[in-house]
Amino acid sequence: MTQALRKITTFAEFVSWKPDGESYELHDGVVVKMAQPLGGHEEVTGFLSIQLAVQCYQSCLPYLIPKTALVKPIDSESAYSPDVLILNQTNLMNEPLWQQESTVSYAESITLVIEVVSSNWRDDYYKKYGEYEGIGIREYWIVDYLGLAAKKFVGDPKQPTISIYSLVDDEYQVRQFRGDDCIQSPTFPELNLTAKQIFQAGS
Structure with missing residues (x-):
């Protein structure tokens, strides 16, 4: 996180203001400009997006990996932009903010969220952890x-x-993977990937 603009902002104000080409989130009514990601961050994000897209295709799963969609906890003035977001396309018809704002709020729509850590790691391990758990995101x-x-x-x-x-x-409940550990994903049990392979994408 490089800058926080300390003006209380509603979600509606945020999405109408949010400029294209720059990364912002809304944290409890505070507009937060996200740090410009490092090249390694983008490589890891891209690698995971490709690998999981292949899994979706091979398993004929009704999943979508959007580019810029937001996750908004219900009854909050927050909106998060995950690095990788996998949505259950069959439930998007039930999302009131999807068609106009590319925003989801229901656990039934959100299959998997991935955050690739940068300098604002506390947001991922504390704030977003709590928010995603509260929504009921399965993974x-x-x-x-x-x-x-x-x-x-x-x-x-x-x-x-x-x-x-x-x-x-x-x-x-958490499981951790390092080095040659094989990733074990409840959503993608056929995923054949080690932690090292993911880390090497950003080296």
Whole structure:
């Protein structure tokens, strides 16, 4: 995060103002300009988007990977722009903000969210973790390809880590993957990928 504009803003005001070509989120009514992502961040994001798109195609799943859609918790003035967002296309007809604002709010529409960590890692591990759990999103990945977060999240010494949170009885349970660990995704059980392969995409 490079800048926070401390003016309370509604979601409607945010989406009508939000400029194209720049990355902003709305955090509890505060417009937040996101840091320009590093090249490695974009490479990891792109790699994961391609790999998961292949899984969707091969398994004939009714999923969509949008480019700029927002996730908005119901009854809040927040809106998040995940690095990778996989939507269940069959439920988008039930999303009141989808057609006009490319925004989703219901867990039934949101299959998987991935955040690739940058300098604002606290948002991913704390704020978005809580919001995504509250929505009821079944699977949430935090891909810390540089090992930037606190040691309690990425080990001591710090090392690149993928944390996959799965919803169990309305609470997230986490499994972590490093090095040659094979990624285990509840949504994509056939995914044949190691943590190292993902990290190398950003090296």
